[in-house]
Every structure is written in structure tokens, then in C-alpha cells.
Amino acid sequence: MLRFVEGDCSPDQAAAIQAWIAADPRRGERLDEVRTVWRLTGSSTRQWVVAEARIRLLRSRGRHAAQGSAGFSARP
């Protein structure tokens, strides 16, 4: 469950844990408690590297711009 809270799972592993948690409400309660402990003891769940994310995003943006991909929407 800690790996799940911290996000250290592959998407497939996460799906398996989601099914496991969803199978028993008590596990969901435990998940909420663990998340709250995490929230209380640190500013974020994990270290998100914003600078790297910016570089990835700007590169993707450049590719999109080059491809003239104007057909996407971002409706919430």
C-alpha cells in the first residue's frame, strides 16, 4: 500500500492494488489514514521534478506545434 500511496507502481501494479483495495472497504479506510499520515509528515507525497517535466513538456509542445496539431480540445 505504501508503494501505491507514494506512486511507486507501474500502471498495471496500480490497477491490481486498486482492485485489492476496492474489494474491502476497510482497506480503503486504511488507505485514507496512510495518506493522511503522509500529508501530515511532508509537503508532498514524493519528489516531483518540475524542471524535468518542463523540458519534456516543452519538447512535446514543440513537436505538436511542428505537426500543426490544432484539433485538440481541453474541455474539463
Add this chain to the structure above:
Amino acid sequence: MLESHFRSQLPMLEHHVTPGTPHSWESAFQAYYVELCEYVLRFVGSAEAAQDLVQDLFLRLWDSRGPRDATRLTRPYLYVAARNRALKYLRHRRVVATWIARAACEETPPSDTPEDLCLRGELDDAVQEAIAELPARCRAVFVLRRREQRSYREIATRLGIGLGTVKSQMWRATLRLRARLGPYLARPVISEDRAG
């Protein structure tokens, strides 16, 4: 400085910049990227997937930039958009319906009010005390992980213990803190309804 660095690397972007928009777009990314990743992580449980979803959201916003950006680059809009993308992702991956229903109840964490900050400040003492009361090894593992953001492998090397021991000590610390901080877990300022 970073922006000029990126522009020098990607001069082609200059041709697609709408005056006024990049600054807002960049500001929104800088301001909300981390908290959106944190929020989406609660749905998907995978940092890799959360980052991809948030990146995709900003990319789509860039693609469709225009006069509505004043609305779209705001915290409420970004949260709703991120939530919808996360739920769509879960459905696409055929995650069990019970989890999706649970995730759909996740509320958007509100911005901190002065009262929240004050209450959180009060909690800090209790949290520090609870951490200080952990057994020595347990505390060392927990602090290295949560405060110094070390990987489990780094912690194992640094403390000269096995990887399995690090993980079990981390879980042990979590359970002890949960028990010790139990009275605070239900307080509105830190409840799951309000926490992000």
C-alpha cells in the same frame, strides 16, 4: 532565465507563441504542476501515469490556447480537467468500477485559508513529537524517506540494513504514526476531504 534557455533550445516555438499567453501558461504550469500531480496520483496510484496525465493536460491547453485561457489556466478549471482525465484514464484501463466510484468522490482540495495554515501550524508540534517518539531505526528510516526524499535503496545503504528491513520499518513507522496521530486524522483541516 529558464524560459530563455528553453527558447534557445527550441527556437521553432517562437513562431507559435501568442503574445501574453506563454507567460500565463508557464505560470500556470509552474504554480500547479506539483499539486495536480499529487491530486491525480490519488486516482491512479502511479507517479508515471500521473505525470503523463498532467503533462497531457497542459499540452492540450497549449494546443487550444486562446481567449479562454483566462478561465482555463485557473486552479478550479485545471483541477476539474485533471480529475476528468484521471477518471477517463481509469475507465480506459478498465480499472474495477468500485475504485472508479471511490475516486470519483475525491474532492478538489481547497486553497489554504489563514485558519487552515494556523491549524496546520498547531499540528506540526504534535507531528514532530510523534516522529521523535518512534524507535530509533524506525525514525531514521522514516525521516530519510519523508524529509530527505531518499530512495529505499539509498536508505538501506546509508543505514547498512537490508532493503526489506527499510520497507518494513517504513510501514511500522506509518502504523505507529497513524495510531499516535489518530485524534488528528478526523480534523477537518487534514481530513481526506480537504487534503490533497
